Amino acid sequence: MSKFFTWLFTYEHIFTLLTVLLSGLISWIISAIYFRKSNRNALRLNVLFPMRRIISEPRSWKNYKLLEDTSKEHDSKYLTKKERTALTTFLSSYKSVCSYSYSSVSAESLFSYFCYKLEKNGINTKPVPIEIDDEIVDYDTPSELMYLRDDLSKIIEERPYEIDEDGSTTDIIKTLFEAYCKEYFSNKRIDYFDDFSLEEVLKKSRVRNEWDQKLSAYKLAEKTFLGLKVFETN
Incomplete structure (x- = not known):
């Protein structure tokens, strides 16, 4: 047994072991980056970009319902805490002014x-x-x-x-x-x-x-939400 540990901890084998571990870690990091990028792209395509299109249309109860439903799509789980807070604030503000004329x-x-x-x-x-x-x-x-x-x-x-x-x-x-x-x-x-x-x-x-106060709050919430970096495609 002592010979085995002596063999295991020789310089050559330590180097080989570290190389294997480092290679595995690099592969894991690359996979994590790939999946995160893939998830964020799905978030943009299936949640954020459709919401941005709806926001560009005249405000209405119908569009509020569409925004609310879109915000609950499966891919919305990839929102960060900051992004979810901005989205929640925006939806609340939109609801309060969607019947305005x-x-x-x-x-x-x-x-x-x-x-x-x-x-x-x-x-x-x-x-x-x-x-x-x-x-x-x-x-x-x-x-x-x-x-x-x-x-x-x-x-x-x-x-x-x-x-x-x-x-x-x-x-x-x-x-x-x-x-x-x-x-x-x-x-x-x-x-x-x-x-x-x-x-x-x-x-x-x-x-x-x-x-006027509701509209001011809405405009700020809209600007904050649409100004999130996640809307950027590059």
């Missing part, structure tokens, strides 16, 4: 202003009781007011406030407010836009500010 946000701002003016003039904007098991638990606005939002959205689409030089858009919205107020709340005369102009309502409303 200029006209719908403007309509919501105007609707909020309408309710504000009614309440300032002593009119209860939530006269409809909400009942659960024959017990009133809260109050809400008349359900018909959903059509007011639709009407306002159509007006803004057809007549953006930027071209309201003669005040005609403001007058149309005033007439609409008066009709809805008379139909569902009160005959009381209210002076709309005497405190804030149409432009001020659309630019400075709480609804607009909230959407």
Whole structure:
């Protein structure tokens, strides 16, 4: 046995052993690099590049669903921790703004202003009781007011406030407010836009500010995600 160890640890055999071990290690490293490169290419082709194409299209709930489904593809497991964090943040931001449109946000701002003016003039904007098991638990606005939002959205689409030089858009919205107020709340005369102009309502409303913040967060998340080095093919 001692002769065997003496033979094993001679210089020539140590060199041979180290050569074999080094050769195996090099082969393992080459294989690991090859498989990592292959996995990362699959990640790009099957997950990231399809997502980038979807992002280039107009935002919508349909595209959000496509992005979410694509992000769950098998090859997404090859994302690094940093990349997954960027992807998760981006998807969350996309979801929060995918239903955004200029006209719908403007309509919501105007609707909020309408309710504000009614309440300032002593009119209860939530006269409809909400009942659960024959017990009133809260109050809400008349359900018909959903059509007011639709009407306002159509007006803004057809007549953006930027071209309201003669005040005609403001007058149309005033007439609409008066009709809805008379139909569902009160005959009381209210002076709309005497405190804030149409432009001020659309630019400075709480609804607009909230959407502006969401859009800013989305743009940053999109830039961070698409700026990841993994999108680079070289």
